[in-house]
Amino acid sequence: MALTAEWAAAWLRECARVMTEHRSELIELDRAIGDADHGENMHRGFAAVAEKLNAAEAASTPGEVLKLSAMTLMSTVGGAAGPLYGTAFLRAATGLGDAAEVDADAVVVMLTAARDGVVARGKAEPGDKTMVDAWTPAVEAAETSVSAGASAAEALKAAANAAQAGAAATEPLIARKGRASYLGERSAGHRDPGAVSTGLILQAAADSAGDML
Amino acid sequence: MTVGLVIVSHSAKIADGVCELAAQMAPDVPLIAAGGTDDVPPRIGTGFQKVQDALVEAERGSGVVVLTDLGSAVMTAEMALEFLDGDARSAVRIARAALVEGSIAAAVRAQSGGSLDEVVDHAESAIVSIDPGALEPFVSHGAAVPSDGPAPPAAGPSVVGEWDLPNPMGLHARPAAVLARELTDMDVEVSINGVDAKSVMLLMSLGLGQGRKLSASASGPDAQRAIDYIGDKVTGGFGET
Missing domain, CATH: 3.40.50.510 (Phosphotransferase system, mannose-type IIA component)
Structure with a gap:
């Protein structure tokens, strides 16, 4: 089954469920090197997205779903994740345009647009111990798998795995962007909460695509 | 507006x-x-x-x-x-x-x-250097760090003036603004204790408390007017005494 607007809505609802489940974990990660609000902010933001999706008429394209989500995240998250994920979903929506379905190539386009949006907004580079360290390997893994003939769902799975590996790899890094950068060397030894939540979001995308197969 | x-x-x-x-x-x-x-x-x-x-x-x-x-x-x-x-x-x-x-x-x-x-x-x-060692009791900003180089050469004869600050709060935000705001509109190069007197932040950063000496130097067409204005405000204690 193709990845339609229905998939996109299922993805965002899964994000809401996963953020609730991992709320405490994200709070703890952020308490170590930030302001301890990431878990609460993500939980709140995606819960609002799920509510919006329930209230709105069913969108006809995946792009519409992502755009609605972007606008909701920007207004409800509050922390740095609001503008960052807001931009990511908005650029992803723009990348998909009016297409009714997301095929394998469109997965790469969508993830690349999202990653570029995050980089443009937060001005972080790979290695700065931010969510860019999850997005960038995700984009690369999706590209590699699609050029080897992977389906859209397989590309999402590859991206999710790479994002989670990327998030794990932020542990020894010293933060150079965001609130954690104030801690300098003391930021080493903890995974970056934003990179972890990016892994969760992409895992949710892959899982909801897998459910549709 | x-x-x-x-x-x-x-x-x-x-x-x-x-x-x-x-x-x-x-x-x-x-x-x-x-x-x-x-x-x-x-x-x-x-x-x-x-x-x-x-x-x-x-x-x-x-x-x-x-x-x-x-x-x-x-x-x-x-x-x-x-x-x-x-x-x-x-x-x-x-x-x-x-x-x-x-x-x-x-x-x-x-x-x-x-x-x-x-x-x-x-x-x-408006970058203020904070130097805790130079903090004064009434001013939260540290001592000013005047620019390293010498002041730009003044055009024309310069007019100077020197007064003691009479008001208890010294040269805090409001008086600094009173000076800077008016001086900004004059055709004059004017400094107070070595900093640009048209900058509220630099004036505040001098950290001048009550009783401290305030030395102004002005040059340009409005030099005399500027010095008269500063003198008038300072001796009047900025209306605070």
Whole structure:
């Protein structure tokens, strides 16, 4: 089954469920090197997205779903994740345009647009111990798998795995962007909460695509 | 109408406080606080909708300068800007300045009729060096760090004046603004104790308390007027004695 607007809505609802489940974990990660609000902010933001999706008429394209989500995240998250994920979903929506379905190539386009949006907004580079360290390997893994003939769902799975590996790899890094950068060397030894939540979001995308197969 | 300011902070109290402080010196400038999230009551964070609304409210036809605190306030402000259409966007600037110092400098410049570019410039040049060792009892800013090089050569004969500060609070924010605001409109190069007397922030950073000596030197067509003005205000204790 193709990845339609229905998939996109299922993805965002899964994000809401996963953020609730991992709320405490994200709070703890952020308490170590930030302001301890990431878990609460993500939980709140995606819960609002799920509510919006329930209230709105069913969108006809995946792009519409992502755009609605972007606008909701920007207004409800509050922390740095609001503008960052807001931009990511908005650029992803723009990348998909009016297409009714997301095929394998469109997965790469969508993830690349999202990653570029995050980089443009937060001005972080790979290695700065931010969510860019999850997005960038995700984009690369999706590209590699699609050029080897992977389906859209397989590309999402590859991206999710790479994002989670990327998030794990932020542990020894010293933060150079965001609130954690104030801690300098003391930021080493903890995974970056934003990179972890990016892994969760992409895992949710892959899982909801897998459910549709 | 003057350039408007939007103050974006993670904390509603900080945003309100900065507006309150700046309003003292810039009563006619639209100062719009956009602090905390969009929730009621606001949480710590920044709200996209709140910033968007503030941008509209602050615009009175002369443009808007946005001042921000930490990282995500900058990101939220940038997003809000991207959502404006081209014309509206070109009338909004985000100043890269320390929130409190930058806001006050921007507000004072806006109050005296500064253009959008001038207000941004003032905000961005309002960097105050904090030297705890030189802190004085009445002034929260540290001693001034006058620019390293010698002052630019004065054009024409210079006029000087020297007075003791009589008012108990010394050269704090309001008197500094009283001096800088008026001097800015004169055709004069004027310094007080080695710093540019047209800069509120530099005057404040001198940390001059009661009884300290204030030496002014002015050159240019309005030199005498400038010195007379400073002398008049200082000896009058800025109306505070």
